Amino acid sequence: MWKLKIGEDGAWLSSVNDHIGRQHWEFDPHAGTPQELALVETLRRNFNHNRFQLKQSSDLLMRMQEYTNLQGNRANLVQTAWALLSLIDVGQANVDPKPIHRGNRVMINSQMEDGDFPQQEITGVFMRNCTLNYSSYRNIFPIWALGEYRSRVLSV
DSSP, X not given: OEXXXXXXXXXXXXXXXXXXXXXXXXXXXXXXXXXXXXXXHHHHHHHHHHTTTSOHHHHHHHHHOOOOOXXXXXXXXXXXXXXXXXXXXXXXXXXXXXXXXXXXXXXXXXXXXXXXXXXXXXXXXXXXXXXXXXXXXXXXXXXXXXHHIIIIIITO
């Protein structure tokens, strides 16, 4: 049913992840049993029906999630808030709310007594050579994520 197709008349390509060549898997409708072909068609219809309702990025974010603290065992609150806003927006709370609860616990525990959030490494760096100090990021995104958490996760 599936065969590897090699790109014709094209130069070989290489990339940093060692994927070399122009090749991809292609569906061959003349191969496979009738049951297999019917299953592929059912899956194709299901995908087309749900393609704009499912958020594949949340699956990718959850698979790639690797919590790495900054030096001194500190979290980066702005980037944690960005991840939480993404997970809340795609409905992760309906699937498994534990990652959202953990992230919000990190932000709540990092908040200072006066309600402010600590200034951390600068966020908003482009290619590590153009540093812009977005000082309000440290408050805007954590507060936004906490507000979304309260209104869209805890209220459910």
